[in-house]
Amino acid sequence: MLLRGCFRVLLFYDVAEAIDLPKLRDLLGPRGGEVQHEFPRRTPDYVRFEQPPVVETVDDLTLNTGERLTCSIKYYAYAVAVVQFEMAFECEWASLLAQASHWIDAPELDTHARRLVREHLVALAPAIIRPNQQWLQEGYLVVELQEVSGAGSERPSSAELLSAHGPEIAQLIRGEVVPVAPKIVEDTKETSLSYYPSDLVVVGPSAALVYDRPEDATATSYVLEYAKMQLLEFRYYDGLMTRLLSGAYDALEQKGNVLLSRWSLPRRAQRLNALRLDVMELTERVDNAIKFVSDIYYARVYGLASKRMGVPDYRDLVDEKLRAMGRLYEFMMDQFNESRSFVLEAAITILALLDVLFLLRGR
Numbered sequence: 001m002l003l004r005g006c007f008r009v010l011l012f013y014d015v016a017e018a019i020d021l022p023k024l025r026d027l028l029g030p031r032g033g034e035v036q037h038e039f040p041r042r043t044p045d046y047v048r049f050e051q052p053p054v055v056e057t058v059d060d061l062t063l064n065t066g067e068r069l070t071c072s073i074k075y076y077a078y079a080v081a082v083v084q085f086e087m088a089f090e091c092e093w094a095s096l097l098a099q100a101s102h103w104i105d106a107p108e109l110d111t112h113a114r115r116l117v118r119e120h121l122v123a124l125a126p127a128i129i130r131p132n133q134q135w136l137q138e139g140y141l142v143v144e145l146q147e148v149s150g151a152g153s154e155r156p157s158s159a160e161l162l163s164a165h166g167p168e169i170a171q172l173i174r175g176e177v178v179p180v181a182p183k184i185v186e187d188t189k190e191t192s193l194s195y196y197p198s199d200l201v202v203v204g205p206s207a208a209l210v211y212d213r214p215e216d217a218t219a220t221s222y223v224l225e226y227a228k229m230q231l232l233e234f235r236y237y238d239g240l241m242t243r244l245l246s247g248a249y250d251a252l253e254q255k256g257n258v259l260l261s262r263w264s265l266p267r268r269a270q271r272l273n274a275l276r277l278d279v280m281e282l283t284e285r286v287d288n289a290i291k292f293v294s295d296i297y298y299a300r301v302y303g304l305a306s307k308r309m310g311v312p313d314y315r316d317l318v319d320e321k322l323r324a325m326g327r328l329y330e331f332m333m334d335q336f337n338e339s340r341s342f343v344l345e346a347a348i349t350i351l352a353l354l355d356v357l358f359l360l361r362g363r
Helices: 021-031 093-104 107-123 158-172 182-190 214-253 258-263 265-287 297-309 311-362
Strands: 002-019 032-034 054-062 068-075 080-091 128-149 200-203 207-211
Touching: 002 093, 002 107, 002 214, 021 032, 021 054, 054 107, 068 107, 080 093, 080 107, 080 214, 093 128, 093 158, 107 128, 128 214, 158 182, 158 200, 158 207, 200 297, 207 214, 214 265, 214 297, 214 311, 265 311, 297 311
Parallel strands: 128 207
Antiparallel strands: 002 080, 002 128, 032 054, 054 068, 068 080, 200 207
């Protein structure tokens, strides 16, 4: 059986706090463009990117092995740069599994991608808002299977492909070169999706198989990319709030004059609350980048992808830390109000004593 299609290696980097996309488009000029606004398969018009990422096509990359990869960079408004390497394949299942295992974890691509993004961000610096020095990273592999052919055989349906090659597909989306357990194969089959009998999407945490026409496969890849990008952003917010909470707890535990230390709490509390509101706004922007609703096919793809990648788990961590920051803000303000009340009561007591002393002295 001969398989034809392409690999899409996606490398995600959280490079700043935000990117000014209109300014970015001006800086890129004819080198930049937007991804498609609409999704096919009778998807309502309102299901689209609120702020479509800007795509920059760059020169092809030739590896030391002689492999030539098509390359592009996508820039999202919430400061995620996605480098996409694409290369075609035409092989049998054994070779496909070996290649997929290699591309899921290819350190040479990460080295090239980081260098590429850093070089391009220098020229795009006016559009980059508060760049990060340390980049969080995520990677994902989309195996786009366009054609499956054999001696005298027709294009198999999704059901036939799963039935005949379920073990290979389970290996493929996990990057394994050895067979996986039957239970893993069954789980893989149960979490697959199809719209027509002739297409198939199987999603794993590190890779996905998309068996479809090229134009429809591209739309599915956008949804998978969006889910992975969400995971990266929620990881960033989780780490940021962990550091903020740790710093706030350390400040509260500092030894010294309790009254004086409490007097500085409003400033710290306001700063903490401002950051909490910023994170809430940013997470809402990430959530609303594409609005998936109801039983739309791409909503189901997104739901499956986000669950398999762990997006809801990180989102829950972010929500819990936002609640913790809210409770800490209230505690800090309560401590300050308690100290202020004590000072006011003490001042009133002193004034009353002074009045009594002056009164007695006058007599």
